[in-house]
Amino acid sequence: MKLLYSNNKTREIDQLAAEALGIDSFALMQKAGAAVHQYLDTHQRLLVVTGPGNNGGDGFVVAELARQQGQKVKVLALQPVSKLTGDAAKAAAAYRGTVIDEWPDENFDCVVDAIFGTGLTREVEGSYASIIGLINNNEYKTLAIDIPSGLNGTTGQIKGCAVRASQTVSILGRNTGLYTLDGPACCGEILFADLGVPAVALQSVVAEAQLMNREKLQELPAARANNTHKGSFGHVLTVGGQAGMLGAVLLAGRAVLKSGAGLTTLITDQEHQALVPLYAPELMVSGFSGTSDDEPLSAGKPADVVVMGMGMGQSQWSKQLFKLALKTPSPLVMDADGLNLLARSPVTPEHLRVITPHPREAARLLDVSVAEVQQNRWLAVRQLARRYHCVAVLKGSGTLVSDGEQTWCCPFGNANLATAGSGDVLAGMVAGIMAQGFSPLSAAHLAVLWHALVGTHSRYGFTMTASDLLDDLHEIIH
Ligand SMILES: NC(=O)C1=CN([C@@H]2O[C@H](COP(=O)(O)OP(=O)(O)OC[C@H]3O[C@@H](n4cnc5c(N)ncnc54)[C@H](OP(=O)(O)O)[C@@H]3O)[C@@H](O)[C@H]2O)[C@@H](O)CC1
Ligand SMILES: [K+]
Numbered sequence: 217m218k219l220l221y222s223n224n225k226t227r228e229i230d231q232l233a234a235e236a237l238g239i240d241s242f243a244l245m246q247k248a249g250a251a252v253h254q255y256l257d258t259h260q261r262l263l264v265v266t267g268p269g270n271n272g273g274d275g276f277v278v279a280e281l282a283r284q285q286g287q288k289v290k291v292l293a294l295q296p297v298s299k300l301t302g303d304a305a306k307a308a309a310a311y312r313g314t315v316i317d318e319w320p321d322e323n324f325d326c327v328v329d330a331i332f333g334t335g336l337t338r339e340v341e342g343s344y345a346s347i348i349g350l351i352n353n354n355e356y357k358t359l360a361i362d363i364p365s366g367l368n369g370t371t372g373q374i375k376g377c378a379v380r381a382s383q384t385v386s387i388l389g390r391n392t393g394l395y396t397l398d399g400p401a402c403c404g405e406i407l408f409a410d411l412g413v414p415a416v417a418l419q420s421v422v423a424e425a426q427l428m429n430r431e432k433l434q435e436l437p438a439a440r441a442n443n444t445h446k447g448s449f450g451h452v453l454t455v456g457g458q459a460g461m462l463g464a465v466l467l468a469g470r471a472v473l474k475s476g477a478g479l480t481t482l483i484t485d486q487e488h489q490a491l492v493p494l495y496a497p498e499l500m501v502s503g504f505s506g507t508s509d510d511e512p513l514s515a516g517k518p519a520d521v522v523v524m525g526m527g528m529g530q531s532q533w534s535k536q537l538f539k540l541a542l543k544t545p546s547p548l549v550m551d552a553d554g555l556n557l558l559a560r561s562p563v564t565p566e567h568l569r570v571i572t573p574h575p576r577e578a579a580r581l582l583d584v585s586v587a588e589v590q591q592n593r594w595l596a597v598r599q600l601a602r603r604y605h606c607v608a609v610l611k612g613s614g615t616l617v618s619d620g621e622q623t624w625c626c627p628f629g630n631a632n633l634a635t636a637g638s639g640d641v642l643a644g645m646v647a648g649i650m651a652q653g654f655s656p657l658s659a660a661h662l663a664v665l666w667h668a669l670v671g672t673h674s675r676y677g678f679t680m681t682a683s684d685l686l687d688d689l690h691e692i693i694h
Pocket of ligand 1: 227340
């Protein structure tokens with residue numbers, strides 16, 4: 217179980233860790249530096265760039281260990297050593313190598329970023345920003361200590377500018393900001409140093425979230441009993457696709473079936489009715505005229521799940537369909553224009569179970585700006601879940617899933633997934649998995665994880681389309 221913490225919580229963790237190990241904060245810094253140095257011992261020429269606080273102190277420890285092991289090392293101290301205080305001053309005093317104050321005109325194998333960690337309090341400007349620019353513009357490997365400098369360790373926002381590291385060694389407590397928004401782009405590969413502190417010593421610190429883990433996919437049934445039939449795996453109504461927008465609802469319907477549900481019926485504009493079987497003969501379809509006496513959602517036995525909103529628009533037709541969805545008793549998954557209509561609806565349907573907004577839709581649902589959502593995605597996802605009494609999936613880099621209490625973060629996924637229809641596939645997957653009996657939280661978690669892993673490992677790379685994503689769903693499972 218990998219827990220994620222805000223900056224404030226990682227400071228509590230630092231204290232508890234020192235107590236658990238029976239050492240003081242300077243000895244903890246030495247342990248941290250030694251753990252980071254282990255990832256550097258194959259590089260012969262190091263430039264360690266240090267800042268004004270303890271992150272810089274970690275850098276001096278790394279530099280001294282490198283020097284003792286015969287590596288060629290220089291420290292570029294952005295804060296003069298004479299101005300350092302506390303543990304950072306002690307670490308600098310213990311370093312016996314070269315300290316410089318300007319970017320050197322020579323080659324290195326690796327630059328170590330020890331400018332700022334959890335103590336970043338404001339935008340990075342002036343000489344700090346210039347040096348971060350130089351770090352990012354060189355072709356060397358860059359290893360960031362604890363947090364890439366300039367990245368807010370809690371929110372994952374870049375404050376002015378930030379180091380783009382090839383690797384980041386997170387120390388003691390994994391920071392939430394490494395995993396969402398700009399975090400994944402700044403961190404590169406995330407390594408972890410627990411410094412030998414037993415997890416039990418830190419259990420009193422409340423984590424913000426947990427990291428998803430691919431093992432969870434094992435919960436999806438690998439095999440099915442013989443005496444089952446399509447009705448055993450749930451029936452989903454896939455609702456959306458106003459006139460001329462059939463693609464989104466088709467993708468969602470196919471995703472429902474591809475994720476294992478037995479049956480799905482598309483409820484879409486009546487002009488699409490004859491087209492659906494031509495594109496996907498496995499989908500049943502019912503046309504909706506848009507009039508109030510046409511009630512396709514209440515025909516027959518209630519569906520196991522209704523997923524609504526993909527390509528649905530916000531026309532009179534869409535509003536009529538939205539009203540009907542509020543009347544069905546089936547658990548509801550809401551996406552895209554369904555969310556835009558929900559944001560303006562005076563009532564939240566009692567049977568709403570999962571919402572899957574991207575940041576703009578989330579902003580409408582919370583009645584705040586997109587920037588406010590992105591400034592603290594952890595808070596936003598919890599607020600969405602609490603306000604709408606359902607599981608919220610906040611999409612984007614480092615997708616978050618929350619039921620208002622527990623929050624999960626997906627460390628997988630990349631820009632391959634930034635393609636038209638990708639969200640429609642995700643919504644269909646959530647519904648398809650729920651229809652097979654998984655709880656809304658588990659279904660949302662599984663769908664996000666599965667979708668992200670398939671997108672990341674797609675053989676098509678950035679040329680992947682949403683249809684390719686559907687075609688490859690089986691590859692991650694088997
Ligand atoms: N605690 C422990 O036991 C352990 C801690 N460890 C390590 O310590 C790190 C946390 O150290 P930290 O708290 O000293 O903060 P850090 O990020 O080094 O910088 C703070 C300094 O930066 C300054 N500053 C901030 N923003 C700025 C800006 N934009 N532009 C310019 N200046 C800015 C700020 O100034 P101020 O805001 O006070 O004016 C202050 O001087 C942590 O990430 C981990 O690496 C490990 O060794 C394990 C043991
Ligand atoms: K750093």
